[in-house]
Amino acid sequence: MNPIRWGILTVAALAALAFMTVQQSAALWRDSTQITDTTITSGTLSLLVGNAGGQSKSHSMPDFGGSNLYPGAVIQRPLTVKNAGDIAMRYRLQSVAQAQANGKNDVPLRLQTWIVADAPACPTSGTPPGIGGYAGALAAAQWPPAPGWERLAPDATAVWCLRVTVGASADTNQASVITLNYLANS
Amino acid sequence: MNKKTKGAIAAAAGGVLLLGGVGSLAYWSSSTVIGGEEISSGTLKIGDCGNGVWTENGVVLDDVTAFLLVPGETLTYACDAAITATGDHLTGTITADTAGITGNAELLAAIAATTTVTLGGGVLAEITDANDGDTVQVAVELEFDADTELEVAQGEKIQLAALELVLQQTAPH
Numbered sequence: 001m002n003p004i005r006w007g008i009l010t011v012a013a014l015a016a017l018a019f020m021t022v023q024q025s026a027a028l029w030r031d032s033t034q035i036t037d038t039t040i041t042s043g044t045l046s047l048l049v050g051n052a053g054g055q056s057k058s059h060s061m062p063d064f065g066g067s068n069l070y071p072g073a074v075i076q077r078p079l080t081v082k083n084a085g086d087i088a089m090r091y092r093l094q095s096v097a098q099a100q101a102n103g104k105n106d107v108p109l110r111l112q113t114w115i116v117a118d119a120p121a122c123p124t125s126g127t128p129p130g131i132g133g134y135a136g137a138l139a140a141a142q143w144p145p146a147p148g149w150e151r152l153a154p155d156a157t158a159v160w161c162l163r164v165t166v167g168a169s170a171d172t173n174q175a176s177v178i179t180l181n182y183l184a185n186s
Numbered sequence: 187m188n189k190k191t192k193g194a195i196a197a198a199a200g201g202v203l204l205l206g207g208v209g210s211l212a213y214w215s216s217s218t219v220i221g222g223e224e225i226s227s228g229t230l231k232i233g234d235c236g237n238g239v240w241t242e243n244g245v246v247l248d249d250v251t252a253f254l255l256v257p258g259e260t261l262t263y264a265c266d267a268a269i270t271a272t273g274d275h276l277t278g279t280i281t282a283d284t285a286g287i288t289g290n291a292e293l294l295a296a297i298a299a300t301t302t303v304t305l306g307g308g309v310l311a312e313i314t315d316a317n318d319g320d321t322v323q324v325a326v327e328l329e330f331d332a333d334t335e336l337e338v339a340q341g342e343k344i345q346l347a348a349l350e351l352v353l354q355q356t357a358p359h
Contacts, residue, residue: 028355029230032283035238035326036263037347042293042330043254044341086341087254186256 043087047184052119055082055157064162069107071170076163078122079180083152087186090149093134093160094183096141101175108167109138109176115150115158122161130161138164138178149185228273228315232280232353235324238265257296257339258332264325267351271318278313278355282326286348293342296331301351313353324351 048055064077083089093113100106116122116130134143144150152158164178240250241262247253255261271278282301287294302325303310310322326349330339 028357029278030352030354031231032350032352033232033235033267034347035235035265035282035324035349035351038240039251039289039343039345040261040293040297040328041251041254041343042339042341043256045256045337087256186258 043186044085045087045089045184045186046083046085047089047091047182048082048084049182050080050082051078052080052159055080055084064164069166069170071166071168073166074125074163076122076124076126076128076161078116078119079160079162080119080157081152081160081182082157083154083184086154088154089152089184089186091152091182091184092146092149093141093143093180095181096138097179097181098139099177099179101177104173104175105171107174107176108169109178110136110165110167111138111141112163112165113141113143114161114163116161118159122159128161133160141180228276229270229318230273230276230278230313230353230355231270232351233268233270233321235265235267235351238263238324255330257330257334260327260329262325262327264323266321267324269313269317269320269322269353271313271315273315275358276313276315276355277358278353279311280313280322280324280351280353283350283352286350287344287346288348289344290339290342292339293344296334296339297344298329298331299349300327300329301325302327312356326351 048057048059050056050059059079061077061079064075066073066075069075081091083091096111098106098109112135113133114122114128114130115133116128121130122128134141150158162180240247240253241264242253242255242259247261250261253261267280280301280303282299284297284299303313304323304325305317305320310317313322
């Protein structure tokens with residue numbers, strides 16, 4: 001027999017031996033028992049925003065703005081936040097983004113928030129009867145401050161009263177678009 | 187000599203060789219009994235563990251199917267199992283086998299199982315012959331990965347009918 005054939009036979013023998021070793025180690029005793037026959041379900045987390053009539057994941061508030069505003073001018077509107085999931089939800093106003101509009105300079109703005117009983121409790125002016133929240137520069141807004149959270153039970157809603165005040169340093173012919181980002185957690 | 191004659195001679199030679207081989211079995215031989223004792227195999231069994239209790243963060247869940255699991259939470263199934271283990275050098279381990287669990291893929295991927303076996307309050311890492319007849323406490327934890335982000339694995343289900351508790355012998359020392 002030539003060396004090549006001997007080599008093939010040797011490799012084959014080693015392979016067979018290795019296979020038998022693996023088979024043997026897997027053949028140790030094993031017993032098992034079923035421990036439960038049930039189903040586990042994960043919850044659903046869903047935060048929606050809008051008005052009293054309806055909420056969605058993204059909501060536009062065209063009335064939360066104005067034109068020809070002046071330093072000290074106030075815009076105040078309610079925003080409904082809803083837990084549309086089936087588990088208790090923690091959430092906060094995570095951040096507010098301010099962008100230039102129409103190529104004009106940003107308007108210096110101040111934000112104040114309250115949580116009120118319902119939308120009528122957030123008039124277009126005047127301090128609303130509710131629990132005060134954030135008060136400060138709009139661009140730095142976050143409420144409650146991390147790691148704090150507001151809480152909402154499934155299907156519950158909270159009404160935020162949002163007030164924006166034009167800063168005293170506002171110049172003429174300025175415009176901004178603001179975006180409020182709410183973050184929810186389980 | 188023709189081919190038939192050559193073939194007959196070759197067959198005869200083969201017969202002689204075969205006879206020679208048979209003859210080699212007839213050499214002297216002798217034997218003696220070396221045993222006389224019985225050899226017995228051991229046993230390894232785990233009893234029913236279906237009488238368990240589900241808890242979440244220490245709170246008993248009367249109906250685990252109604253519980254809605256969220257990332258970071260851990261469901262624990264605790265039960266008692268009788269052990270039969272005989273064998274002078276027998277060792278084994280108990281683990282939950284989740285391979286057969288079915289359900290929604292995202293939730294399946296986000297669930298990790300760990301098994302803890304205790305006896306008399308102490309952790310029992312290995313089953314041995316000394317545990318024959320013991321009833322051990324088994325806790326199977328199903329942890330929902332806390333790093334599950336965005337809206338992954340929400341509103342999904344997994345069926346645990348194929349979740350087994352396995353008592354597996356480990357290789358003899």
